[in-house]
Amino acid sequence: MEHPTPGLADFLASVESARNWMFTKARRVPLRELEQWRADPGTGVIRHASGKFFTIEGVEVHVPGGAVPRWRQPIIHQPEVGVLGILTRRFDGVPHYLMQLKAEPGNRNGIQVSPTVQATRSNYTRVHGGSAVPYLEYFREHQRHRVVYDARQSEQGSWFLRKRNRNMIVEVDGRVPVLDGFGWLTAAELHHLLRVEDLVNMDARSVLSCLPVLEALGPTVALDRDEFTLSLIRSLSGDPRSVHGTPELLSWITDVRTRTDVELRPVPLTELSGWHHDGDVISHESGRFFDVVGVRVEAGGREVGRWDQPMIAARDVGLAAFLVTRVHGVLHVLVSTRVEPGFSDVAELAPTVQCTPENHVLGDIPKPPLLDEVLGAPPGAVRYDTVLSEEGGRFFHTRNRYLVVETDDLVEHPGFRWMTLHQLTGLLRHSHYVNVQARTLLAAMGSLITTPAPARDLVAAGVKGAAR
Amino acid sequence: MEHPTPGLADFLASVESARNWMFTKARRVPLRELEQWRADPGTGVIRHASGKFFTIEGVEVHVPGGAVPRWRQPIIHQPEVGVLGILTRRFDGVPHYLMQLKAEPGNRNGIQVSPTVQATRSNYTRVHGGSAVPYLEYFREHQRHRVVYDARQSEQGSWFLRKRNRNMIVEVDGRVPVLDGFGWLTAAELHHLLRVEDLVNMDARSVLSCLPVLEALGPTVALDRDEFTLSLIRSLSGDPRSVHGTPELLSWITDVRTRTDVELRPVPLTELSGWHHDGDVISHESGRFFDVVGVRVEAGGREVGRWDQPMIAARDVGLAAFLVTRVHGVLHVLVSTRVEPGFSDVAELAPTVQCTPENHVLGDIPKPPLLDEVLGAPPGAVRYDTVLSEEGGRFFHTRNRYLVVETDDLVEHPGFRWMTLHQLTGLLRHSHYVNVQARTLLAAMGSLITTPAPARDLVAAGVKGAAR
Numbered sequence: 001m002e003h004p005t006p007g008l009a010d011f012l013a014s015v016e017s018a019r020n021w022m023f024t025k026a027r028r029v030p031l032r033e034l035e036q037w038r039a040d041p042g043t044g045v046i047r048h049a050s051g052k053f054f055t056i057e058g059v060e061v062h063v064p065g066g067a068v069p070r071w072r073q074p075i076i077h078q079p080e081v082g083v084l085g086i087l088t089r090r091f092d093g094v095p096h097y098l099m100q101l102k103a104e105p106g107n108r109n110g111i112q113v114s115p116t117v118q119a120t121r122s123n124y125t126r127v128h129g130g131s132a133v134p135y136l137e138y139f140r141e142h143q144r145h146r147v148v149y150d151a152r153q154s155e156q157g158s159w160f161l162r163k164r165n166r167n168m169i170v171e172v173d174g175r176v177p178v179l180d181g182f183g184w185l186t187a188a189e190l191h192h193l194l195r196v197e198d199l200v201n202m203d204a205r206s207v208l209s210c211l212p213v214l215e216a217l218g219p220t221v222a223l224d225r226d227e228f229t230l231s232l233i234r235s236l237s238g239d240p241r242s243v244h245g246t247p248e249l250l251s252w253i254t255d256v257r258t259r260t261d262v263e264l265r266p267v268p269l270t271e272l273s274g275w276h277h278d279g280d281v282i283s284h285e286s287g288r289f290f291d292v293v294g295v296r297v298e299a300g301g302r303e304v305g306r307w308d309q310p311m312i313a314a315r316d317v318g319l320a321a322f323l324v325t326r327v328h329g330v331l332h333v334l335v336s337t338r339v340e341p342g343f344s345d346v347a348e349l350a351p352t353v354q355c356t357p358e359n360h361v362l363g364d365i366p367k368p369p370l371l372d373e374v375l376g377a378p379p380g381a382v383r384y385d386t387v388l389s390e391e392g393g394r395f396f397h398t399r400n401r402y403l404v405v406e407t408d409d410l411v412e413h414p415g416f417r418w419m420t421l422h423q424l425t426g427l428l429r430h431s432h433y434v435n436v437q438a439r440t441l442l443a444a445m446g447s448l449i450t451t452p453a454p455a456r457d458l459v460a461a462g463v464k465g466a467a468r
Numbered sequence: 469m470e471h472p473t474p475g476l477a478d479f480l481a482s483v484e485s486a487r488n489w490m491f492t493k494a495r496r497v498p499l500r501e502l503e504q505w506r507a508d509p510g511t512g513v514i515r516h517a518s519g520k521f522f523t524i525e526g527v528e529v530h531v532p533g534g535a536v537p538r539w540r541q542p543i544i545h546q547p548e549v550g551v552l553g554i555l556t557r558r559f560d561g562v563p564h565y566l567m568q569l570k571a572e573p574g575n576r577n578g579i580q581v582s583p584t585v586q587a588t589r590s591n592y593t594r595v596h597g598g599s600a601v602p603y604l605e606y607f608r609e610h611q612r613h614r615v616v617y618d619a620r621q622s623e624q625g626s627w628f629l630r631k632r633n634r635n636m637i638v639e640v641d642g643r644v645p646v647l648d649g650f651g652w653l654t655a656a657e658l659h660h661l662l663r664v665e666d667l668v669n670m671d672a673r674s675v676l677s678c679l680p681v682l683e684a685l686g687p688t689v690a691l692d693r694d695e696f697t698l699s700l701i702r703s704l705s706g707d708p709r710s711v712h713g714t715p716e717l718l719s720w721i722t723d724v725r726t727r728t729d730v731e732l733r734p735v736p737l738t739e740l741s742g743w744h745h746d747g748d749v750i751s752h753e754s755g756r757f758f759d760v761v762g763v764r765v766e767a768g769g770r771e772v773g774r775w776d777q778p779m780i781a782a783r784d785v786g787l788a789a790f791l792v793t794r795v796h797g798v799l800h801v802l803v804s805t806r807v808e809p810g811f812s813d814v815a816e817l818a819p820t821v822q823c824t825p826e827n828h829v830l831g832d833i834p835k836p837p838l839l840d841e842v843l844g845a846p847p848g849a850v851r852y853d854t855v856l857s858e859e860g861g862r863f864f865h866t867r868n869r870y871l872v873v874e875t876d877d878l879v880e881h882p883g884f885r886w887m888t889l890h891q892l893t894g895l896l897r898h899s900h901y902v903n904v905q906a907r908t909l910l911a912a913m914g915s916l917i918t919t920p921a922p923a924r925d926l927v928a929a930g931v932k933g934a935a936r
Contacts, residue, residue, distance in 0.1 A: 081726050121726070142719065150719035152726065166726050168719075250897060251610065251618035251636075258549050258589075258620065258634050344813075345899075429718060430898050431813075 008189040011099075018101045018111055018181055022301030026105035026396070030280040031294040034308040044269030044277070046292075046310055054078035054394070056282075056292055056310050058269040059161070061341040063262050067366060072272040074282050074292050075342060076312065076394060077161045081152055084203045085117040085139040085168040088148065089176060089184070095216050096184035098135070098176065099204065104392025105297040106311055108399075112201040112389065113193055116182070134179055138170050146171040149210040152431040153439065154348060155202075156390065157340025159290070159312050161264075164344065164431070167207050181301070187216035191447035195386055198399065200443075202391045202436065209439035210428060213446040221449065228326075228383070228406070232448055235331040235421040243327055243418040246426070252417055253433070256337045257346040264341055288359050290314045293396055313396040316358035317387065320437035321374040321403035322445070323352040324383070325410060325418070332418040333445075334370075338435060348435040349427065352416065369413055377405040384444045400437065402444055421445065476657040479567075486569045486579055486649055490769030494573035494864070498748040499762040502776040512737030512745070514760075514778055522546035522862070524750075524760055524778050526737040527629070529809040531730050535834060540740040542750050542760050543810060544780065544862060545629045549620060551592045552671045553585040553607040553636040556616065557644060557652070563684050564652040566603070566644065567672065572860025573765040574779055576867075580669040580857065581661055584650070592634075602647055606638050614639040617678040620899040621907065622816060623670075624858065625808025627758070627780050629732075632812065632899070635675045649769070655684035659915035663854055666867065668911075670859045670904065677907035678896060681914040689917065696794075696851075696874070700916055703799035703889040711795055711886040714894070720885055721901070724805045725814040732809055756827050758782045761864055781864040784826035785855065788905035789842040789871035790913070791820040792851070793878055793886070800886040801913075802838075806903060816903040817895065820884065837881055845873040852912045868905065870912055889913065 031037075036049045046056040055077045062070050087098040102114040119133045138145060148169040155163045178184065185193070190208060193200050200208070214221055214236050222233050234241075244252075269277060276283050282292035291313045298306050323334040338350035353374050360367045384404035389395075412418055424442065427433040434442070499505075504517045514524040523545045530538050555566040570582040587601045592608060606613060616637040623631045646652065653661070658676060661668050668676070682689055682704050690701050702709075712720075737745060744751050750760035759781045766774050791802040806818035821842050828835045852872035857863075880886055892910065895901040902910070 147715055147719040149715060150722045152722060166722060247615055247617065247897075251615040254618045254620060254634060254899070258592075429715075431722070 005186070005189060007183075007185060008192060011183045011185060011189070014181075014183060015101055015111060015113075018301075022101060022103050022181060023110055023299070024103045024105045024107070025298045026295045028396075029294045029296045029308065031282070031292065031310060032279040034294045034296075034310060037294075037308060037310060039269070042268065043266070044271075046269070053309070056269065057161070058267045058272050059341065060265045060267045061262070062265070063260065063339055065260075066339065072267055072274060073289075073341075074269060074272065074275065075161050076159055076163070078163050078394075079161075080121040081164050081166055082121055083117060083119045083123075083136075083139050083166045083168060084115045084207050085119075085135075085170060086204075086207045087116040087135055087138050087176065088169055088171045089173070090171075091184070094186055094218065095171075096186055097190060097211075098178070098182055099185055099190070101181045102201065103299065103301060104201070105295055105299070105309070106392035106394065106396040106398065107198070107201075107389055108397045109198050112204075112392065113199055114201045114204050115207050118203055134182075135176075138172060139168050142168065142170050145173075148212065149207075149429070151210070151429065153206060153434070153436070154343055154432055155206075155436050157342035157348070157435065159342070159395075161342045162344050163342060165203070165206070167210055169207060169210060187211065187213065187446070188450040191450040194444055194447040195384075195451055197387050198389045201389060202440070205388065205440040205443045206436055208446070209434075209442040210425075211443075211446065213449065217449060227329075228331075229449055231326045231329055231331040232421070232445065234329060236425070238422040239330045239420065241328040241330045242420045242423060243332055243412075244423075246423055249417060249419060249423060253337065253347070253349070260339055260346050262339060262341060262343075262346055288315055288356075290398075295396060311394060311396040312398065314356070314390075314398040316356050318356045318400040319353060319371075319374070319403065320351045320400050320441060321353045321405060322438075322441045323370065323374065323405055323407050324445075325407050327410065327418065330420055332420055333424065333441075334412070334416050335419050335424065335438070336416050340435070343432070343435075345432050349424070349433055349438055350435045351438050351441055354437050369415075373407070373409075374403060374405050377407070381406045383448055386444070388440065400440075402437075402440055404441065404445060404448070473654070473657060475651075475653060476660060479651045479653060479657070482649075482651060483569055483579060483581075486769075490569060490571050490649060491578055492571045492573045492575070492765055492767045494763045494765045496864075497762045497764045497776065499750070499760065499778060500747040502762045502764075502778060505762075505776060505778060507737070510736065511734070512739075514737070521777070524737065525629070526735045526740050527809065528733045528735045529730070530733070531728065531807055533728075534807065540735055540742060541757075541809075542737060542740065542743065543629050544627055544631070546631050547629075548589040549632050549634055550589055551585060551587045551604075551607055551634045551636060552583045552675050553587075553603075553638060554672075554675045555584040555603055555606050555644065556637055556639045557641070558639075559652070562654055562686065563639075564654055565658060565679075566646070566650055567653055567658070569649045570669065571767065571769060572669070573763055573767070573777070574860035574862065574864040574866065575666070575669075575857055576865045577666050577857075580672075580860065581667055582669045582672050583675050586671055602650075603644075606640060607636050610636065610638050613641075616680065617675075617897070619678070619897060621674060621902070621904070622811055622900055623674075623904050625810035625816070625903065627810070627863070629810045630812050631810060633671070633674070635678055637675060637678060655679065655681065655914070656918040659918040662912055662915040663852075663919055665855050666857045669857060670908070673856065673908040673911045674904055676914070677902075677910040678893075679911075679914065681917065685917060695797075696799075697917055699794045699797055699799040700889070700913065702797060704893070706890040707798045707888065709796040709798045710888045710891060711800055711880075712891075714891055717885060717887060717891060721805065721815070721817070728807055728814050730807060730809060730811075730814055756783055756824075758866075763864060779862060779864040780866065782824070782858075782866040784824050786824045786868040787821060787839075787842070787871065788819040788868050788909060789821045789873060790906075790909045791838060791842065791873055791875050792913075793875050795878065795886065798888055800888055801892065801909075802880070802884050803887050803892065803906070804884050808903070811900070811903075813900050817892070817901055817906055818903045819906050819909055822905050837883075841875065841877075842871060842873050845875070849874045851916055854912070856908060868908075870905075870908055872909065872913060872916070
């Protein structure tokens with residue numbers, strides 16, 4: 001592939017050269033051997049000696065009337081709200097976004113592209129003293145700049161207990177020095193990167209889903225486009241030809257959140273029925289779902305060091321897919337509501353299908369609706385198909401295949417609603433409506449405007465892991 | 469006052485005649501003598517023998533950095549999400565709203581005007597069997613009608629622990645039988661009632677704040693109006709001349725919610741430092757704030773019966789006030805963010821001033837900013853001034869004075885933002901942004917369009933309690 005702009009080629013070259021000086025080496029060690037981490041005698045809760053960072057706890061989840069009404073599982077408890085921020089600035093009128101190269105221990109390929117800033121709450125709220133986190137002052141003192149986006153958003157509610165991060169996009173006017181390991185990219189360039197396997201990290205995708213895409217791409221966005229792309233642009237633009245009015249969609253969400261009870265009860269990590277915990281690793285007896293593993297990390301780069309930590313390692317590659325269809329020339333996505341135990345507010349909007357297909361092979365757990373439709377779609381209907389990594393600071397080699405599949409079938413199955421992208425991004429302005437998998441898919445759909453070629457034809461030269 | 473329409477005159481006459489057959493008689497009894505209610509031996513929690521309804525519990529609240537950083541108090545715990553619903557239908561093209569006359573034990577004047585439906589969650593979610601609550605089926609099976617509004621909203625976060633009700637407006641097409649004690653009113657007629665002391669109850673005001681007012685009043689709303697009313701109509705209409713952009717306002721709210729910690733810890737009701745609990749009543753030692761009292765109720769009307777219950781009785785009349793100003797011909801309201809321990813999400817948008825002025829007379833609790841400006845405003849600047857009751861099912865003779873005061877002072881004090889009504893009602897489409905006192909003021913401001921005469925000139929003939 002020829003890189004569409006010199007900016008992108010330079011950036012990809014910088015990724016390669018950064019691999020020489022920025023790295024993490026992570027190797028698995030038994031949980032009981034993690035330095036500075038210990039298990040509470042009574043509850044088995046795994047926590048850091050400092051009391052900081054996060055804990056691994058046991059919970060019993062009860063969702064009366066749910067497909068699986070009651071289960072126990074380990075979960076990460078990290079109540080701090082951190083900041084994921086992308087700085088934007090116009091060069092010759094074109095918005096650019098300052099992206100960071102970052103190595104995380106759970107990344108299978110070392111460096112990925114991350115937001116300008118990933119900061120913890122203690123970094124963010126401290127008033128005194130210089131900041132060790134570059135560019136943090138733009139987000140701490142955002143009143144001096146233009147805030148494009150600022151809301152708290154959930155992360156994996158199946159693995160995190162009420163984890164939220166503050167997602168921010170802040171626009172600056174003046175000159176911004178570019179440090180080693182950072183680079184300015186346009187929205188179109190970011191869209192190309194979103195087609196590359198395991199390259200744009202979860203935090204970056206989360207913030208990019210909040211980008212006002214049409215504004216970022218400028219006034220020629222609808223020029224000389226094919227009908228699919230035009231339907232996507234109409235969908236983002238607020239075209240009134242939507243299947244449902246927004247009050248009806250809000251009522252649908254209110255209904256689910258009002259009718260569904262989710263009860264969470266802490267249980268000792270050593271008493272999780274169905275789970276095996278031998279002090280080395282915590283695994284499900286069926287060999288499915290995920291493990292809690294110990295990892296020993298050596299890192300080089302900006303923050304040199306060595307540390308141990310527990311991580312969640314999914315057993316198999318997950319799947320998150322949107323079915324999309326054109327209604328009166330306007331692209332609609334089929335959205336579901338999904339209850340995850342760690343959500344702050346019962347349920348959030350989620351992809352059409354979100355599951356780990358391997359879990360359903362034995363047939364004892366019912367397949368989610370529309371899984372077969374998504375996986376069996378003809379190649380021409382697949383608009384986006386890329387495997388991307390989940391957050392490498394907490395998840396070890398944990399990945400999802402993200403799919404956007406077009407269908408002619410307008411049927412709206414119970415529990416699903418066809419929504420325009422304008423409706424979905426309108427809700428995304430507020431906290432806790434759209435889950436992190438759906439946010440990645442929203443970012444991916446933005447990329448369909450500027451990279452209309454089928455994903456399988458893309459090979460990102462110079463970057464390990466090619467697009468599928 | 470002459471009633472503007474025969475509909476209103478008839479309705480007010482029906483309020484009077486209903487007093488003959490619908491009533492509650494409530495008298496105070498010691499807490500320890502409440503039948504069917506008892507205090508847990510260990511925690512002092514007051515609960516009903518059936519386990520239903522609500523409990524009175526003790527909490528310690530810790531808000532680091534708050535004006536009062538730590539205190540203990542009794543609080544009502546009622547986790548159920550009920551439904552407050554108003555049915556609407558067009559007659560000759562004009563939207564009408566079906567209102568209910570309802571007597572509640574805490575009402576000092578017996579009957580008040582309430583929504584079509586006030587139902588508990590168990591009423592609402594039960595699938596089988598006929599409903600004892602009239603008109604509930606329109607809200608249970610709302611998919612068959614047009615949902616105008618549907619979101620969960622908080623109630624008094626200082627007195628309720630995470631209490632939310634589902635506020636709904638549902639439009640029907642067909643004929644709806646009108647039962648005794650119910651009546652159809654237009655938005656303009658409701659606006660007149662909102663000027664009458666203690667007449668429109670809190671639940672009704674909460675739902676009415678969500679009404680699309682301009683749509684309800686129709687296309688002649690801006691005809692022959694004075695400049696103040698036009699500035700109000702511009703403010704509701706989405707005029708782009710707002711002081712702040714909406715992303716900036718969302719960021720302000722996100723910032724407060726991210727930076728503020730609220731820690732709640734249950735403490736025994738008998739160990740509330742600062743409170744006196746002798747089994748008869750729970751009172752603050754300073755004689756301020758509120759009491760928890762026992763009430764014995766005899767009710768007649770639709771639901772005849774006799775029961776005991778605890779209630780909260782505020783010691784003094786509270787105050788909730790919006791300062792408003794015109795900027796470029798568009799009315800703006802000065803909104804604050806307010807942390808209340810019972811909120812689901814840290815802080816909500818609140819009136820410019822919300823307090824009980826009596827609490828600040830001694831000078832040991834600092835006066836809230838702008839209290840003097842609000843109370844000292846010249847009479848001509850007071851646009852709305854009416855004392856209204858808080859929810860009579862939980863609060864005994866508990867009232868607030870609601871004020872809308874115009875100012876020329878554009879200064880934006882720290883912690884406040886000038887917002888248009890369009891921005892505020894835009895947020896009100898979603899749950900948990902606008903607190904119940906601000907919602908009453910929003911409903912009151914709607915009434916300024918159709919009842920521009922100063923409140924003090926209104927006397928509602930035939931209704932006890934005249935407008936101030």
